[in-house]
Amino acid sequence: xxxxxxxxxVRRGLQPAMEGARILRADIRREGLRWPFxxxxxxxxxxxxxxxxxxxSKYILADLDTDETMLLHLGMSGRIIVSGLGAGLVxxxxxxxxxxxxxxxxxxxxxxxxxxxxxxxxxxxxxxDLIETALAExxxxxxxxxxxxxxxxxxADYLVARFRxxxxxxxxxxxxxxxVAGLGNIYVCEALFRAGIHPARPAxxxxxxxxxxxxxxxxxxxxxxxxxxxxxxxxxRQADGELGYFQHAFRVYDRAGLPCPTDGCPGTVRRIVQxxxxxxxxxxxxx
DNA sequence: CTCAGCTCCTGCGGGC
DNA sequence: TGCCCGCAGGAGCTGA
Numbered sequence: 001x002x003x004x005x006x007x008x009x010v011r012r013g014l015q016p017a018m019e020g021a022r023i024l025r026a027d028i029r030r031e032g033l034r035w036p037f038x039x040x041x042x043x044x045x046x047x048x049x050x051x052x053x054x055x056x057s058k059y060i061l062a063d064l065d066t067d068e069t070m071l072l073h074l075g076m077s078g079r080i081i082v083s084g085l086g087a088g089l090v091x092x093x094x095x096x097x098x099x100x101x102x103x104x105x106x107x108x109x110x111x112x113x114x115x116x117x118x119x120x121x122x123x124x125x126x127x128x129d130l131i132e133t134a135l136a137e138x139x140x141x142x143x144x145x146x147x148x149x150x151x152x153x154x155x156a157d158y159l160v161a162r163f164r165x166x167x168x169x170x171x172x173x174x175x176x177x178x179x180v181a182g183l184g185n186i187y188v189c190e191a192l193f194r195a196g197i198h199p200a201r202p203a204x205x206x207x208x209x210x211x212x213x214x215x216x217x218x219x220x221x222x223x224x225x226x227x228x229x230x231x232x233x234x235x236x237r238q239a240d241g242e243l244g245y246f247q248h249a250f251r252v253y254d255r256a257g258l259p260c261p262t263d264g265c266p267g268t269v270r271r272i273v274q275x276x277x278x279x280x281x282x283x284x285x286x287x
Numbered sequence: 288c289t290c291a292g293c294t295c296c297t298g299c300g301g302g303c
Numbered sequence: 304t305g306c307c308c309g310c311a312g313g314a315g316c317t318g319a
Contacts, residue, residue: 003312034295034315058313076313077297104297123296125313141314168290177314184312234299234311253312275291278310293317302308 002074004058004149004182005225006236006244010080011055013239017082017115018050018062027108029101033124034075044068044130045109057145057181061136069136075125082239085115145181149218154180156212163203163211170206171199171274174218183218186231186253189280191217193252198286199279200272224249252280260284 002010026045028037038044048064055061060080062070074080083098098116101108107119107128119128131139146162147153162179163170173179174188183191192199194217197210206214230236230244233254238244247254251261256271260282267284 006312034313073313075296076311121296122298123311123313125295166289172290175313186312231312236312276293277313289319291317291319294315295313297311299310300308301310303306 002058002078002230002236003184003187004055005187005222005228005246006230007058007060007074007182008055008226009230009244010074010239011053011060013082014060014080014117015053017085017111017113017117017239018109019053020050021111021113021115022047022049023109024112025108025110027110028106029108030106033106033121033126033128034073035127035129037128038130041128041130045070056142057148057177058184059142063133063136067133068130069133071127071129071131071136071139071141072119073127073141075121075123075127077123077234078119078121078126079237080239081118081120081237081241083116083118083241085113085240144178146177146179147181149180149182149222154215154218156208156215159211159215160208163206166203168203169200169274170197170203170214171279173203175277180218182222185277185279186250187218187221187225189253190221190251193281193286194221196285196287198283199274199281201287252282254280256280 023045026042028042048066051063051065053062058073060072104122105118105120109117171188174183195214197206197214225231225246228244228246229238231246232243233247252269255269258269260267260269262285265284267282269280270283272279
């Protein structure tokens, strides 16, 4: 469920609790999520200091002082919640005012900041792995990813090159993490609306000018969503448990039957299904 | 290579 | 109230 803006928001929320802090205890409460956890996970994490939290696509990467990097993915329903980082806490001491463990709390870290970091994932489509830091960029889950949509490599030239000759629906192309890394169902729908592109249009049949607009729309919607702390529909929370509020800024996503938000457009937002996923768009202003 | 469909898993809301 | 169905911010895998 979480897309790039939600993952980035979680990463930022984790920084005060984890960056520079040591993992005093790693409570691994099941064998794995989507895949089995790596061997001796708790032992390898216990005592490790988190040097830096990074994000690549929808993955959070925690570089440790053990020369290993922990890789986290939230899947559809994953949440990471920090507790015990409030005022008046004493660094280096355990605090006992953490909420009781809940159903689907799979991994719990007690940090020497006094913070507790809990990874909860009802559907268990999430992932957690540990790999040598030097090999992290080559992790099988990361190695095929396309450029970051907020980076310089993602632009109209790039889209022209990647879309050329492709007949797949533009929406499917943008959902493909090998083309661009970090978009998901919500932000693809929103970006296509802003760019005025029909989600079913074959990707190879969009002119350069319109791809310029599309690249700009992708960047804008992601930046605005990060600014808003992500979108909270069902499971998603920021690391401090607060809701994001970008869902109030959706123009088409989950708005089937409502009037198109474009000024003067008489259209109604439509819902269709593309490769098994809901697509929302305005048939009048998206061509 | 390209593309569509299926699958993993749990929870929730709507209709009857 | 209870049951069944469809649907959900992902993405790897299979097979045409």
